[in-house]
Amino acid sequence: MSHRNMRRIATKLTAWFARNARDLPWRRTRDPYAVWISEIMLQQTQVKTVIPYFERWMRALPTVEAFARAPLAGILKLWEGLGYYRRVRNAQAAARHIVNGRAGRFPEAFEDLLALPGVGRYTAGAIASIAFNQPAPILDGNVMRVLSRLFGVAGNPRGKAVNTKLWALARELVSVRGIEPSQLNQALMELGALVCLPRQPKCAACPVRRDCFARREKRVGEFPAPAPRTPVRRRRFIAFVVRRGVRCLVRRRPHGEVNGGLWEFPNIEIPVNTKNPAAKTAPYSIAPGGPFCRVRHTITNNRILLEAFRATLIHQRGLRGAWKTIEEAGRLPFTSAHRKVLEAVSVMLKSPINSPATPAKSPRCSGCRTD
Numbered sequence: 001m002s003h004r005n006m007r008r009i010a011t012k013l014t015a016w017f018a019r020n021a022r023d024l025p026w027r028r029t030r031d032p033y034a035v036w037i038s039e040i041m042l043q044q045t046q047v048k049t050v051i052p053y054f055e056r057w058m059r060a061l062p063t064v065e066a067f068a069r070a071p072l073a074g075i076l077k078l079w080e081g082l083g084y085y086r087r088v089r090n091a092q093a094a095a096r097h098i099v100n101g102r103a104g105r106f107p108e109a110f111e112d113l114l115a116l117p118g119v120g121r122y123t124a125g126a127i128a129s130i131a132f133n134q135p136a137p138i139l140d141g142n143v144m145r146v147l148s149r150l151f152g153v154a155g156n157p158r159g160k161a162v163n164t165k166l167w168a169l170a171r172e173l174v175s176v177r178g179i180e181p182s183q184l185n186q187a188l189m190e191l192g193a194l195v196c197l198p199r200q201p202k203c204a205a206c207p208v209r210r211d212c213f214a215r216r217e218k219r220v221g222e223f224p225a226p227a228p229r230t231p232v233r234r235r236r237f238i239a240f241v242v243r244r245g246v247r248c249l250v251r252r253r254p255h256g257e258v259n260g261g262l263w264e265f266p267n268i269e270i271p272v273n274t275k276n277p278a279a280k281t282a283p284y285s286i287a288p289g290g291p292f293c294r295v296r297h298t299i300t301n302n303r304i305l306l307e308a309f310r311a312t313l314i315h316q317r318g319l320r321g322a323w324k325t326i327e328e329a330g331r332l333p334f335t336s337a338h339r340k341v342l343e344a345v346s347v348m349l350k351s352p353i354n355s356p357a358t359p360a361k362s363p364r365c366s367g368c369r370t371d
C-alpha cells in the first residue's frame with residue numbers, strides 16, 4: 001500500500017480514537033509503570049474485568065518501588081482471579097531489576113523494555129508507544145484481526161510468514177510521520193475491541209470502512225483465517241475438604257509449579273472416567289454421598305472438572321498443609337477453582353470468608369450442595 005494511503009488510514013484511525021476512546025483508568029496517565037501493569041493484566045482478560053483489579057493494584061502498589069518490595073503472597077492476593085500467575089511473578093522480577101539495576105528508572109528504549117523478564121514484543125511496543133510515544137508497533141489478537149481485514153492478509157495470523165507481514169503493516173502504520181504513535185496504537189486496539197469484532201463487525205460505524213479490503217470484497221468472514229485448533233484435553237480432579245473443628249486443611253502449591261505459591265485444598269487428578277473415586281483417595285477417606293461442589297473451568301485447551309468431597313484423614317504420613325479457619329483461608333491467595341470450593345465450604349459452615357475477590361474468569365460451580 002502506498003505511503004499516501006497509509007497516511008490516510010492512520011489519520012482516520014487517530015481522529016476516530018480521539019472521539020471514541022473509552023475513559024479507562026490506565027488511559028488517564030502516561031506513567032510507564034501504570035501502562036505496563038494494565039498491559040500485563042489485559043493479556044487474556046477483558047477490560048471490564050481488569051478495571052477493578054487495576055484500581056486496587058495501583059492503590060496498593062502505586063510505584064515500581066512498592067511493587068519490587070512487596071511480598072509475593074500479597075501480590076498473588078492482589079492478582080487472585082486473574083489467572084496466568086507467571087505474568088505477575090515475571091513482572092515482579094522485572095520491577096526488581098528496574099529498582100536495583102536501574103535505580104528505579106523505567107526503561108524507555110524498546111530493546112531495554114524487551115530485555116525485562118516477561119516482556120515480549122507486544123508489551124514492549126505498547127509501553128514504548130503509549131508511555132513514551134515512540135513509533136513501536138503492536139500486534140495482539142485484536143490488532144491482528146483489524147489489520148488482516150483492512151489489508152486483506154490471508155492465512156493464519158499466528159503463522160510465521162503471515163505474522164511477519166502483519167508486524168510490518170503495524171510498523172508502517174505507527175511510523176507515519178505526524179501521527180502520534182500512542183494514539184495510533186490505541187486506536188487499533190480500540191477499533192478491534194469495539195468495532196471490528198470477531199463476529200459481526202460493525203463495519204457501518206468503522207472509520208476505515210472505505211479503505212477496508214475485506215469489506216470491499218464482501219469477504220469479512222474470511223479474515224483472519226482461523227488458527228488450527230488445539231485438541232481439547234479433558235481432566236478431572238477431586239479435592240478433599242478435611243475439617244478439624246472450625247479449621248480446614250489447605251496447602252500451598254510449590255513454587256516452580258503451575259500456580260506456584262497459591263493455596264488450594266488437597267487434591268489429586270484421576271482418570272476422567274473413574275466410576276468410584278473413593279478407591280483412589282488415600283490418605284483421605286471421602287464421605288459417602290458424592291461431591292458437595294463441582295467446579296468446571298478451562299485453562300488453555302484443558303477442560304477441567306474439580307469435584308470437592310467432604311473427607312477425613314486415614315493417616316497423617318507425609319501430610320503437607322496447614323489448618324486454617326475459613327476467614328484465615330479467605331485472606332490467602334487461592335487458585336480460582338479452589339476459591340469456589342472455599343466459598344461453598346464457607347456457606348456450608350456458615351462462616352463468612354470476609355475477603356472480597358472477583359475472579360476474572362469465574363469457573364462455573366455446578367451442583368453445589370451446601371447442606
Ligand code: SF4
Pocket residue numbers: 146149150195196197201202203206207208209210212213214215220
Ligand atoms: S470495515 Fe469492518 S472489517 Fe473492515 S476494519 Fe472496519 S470493522 Fe473491520
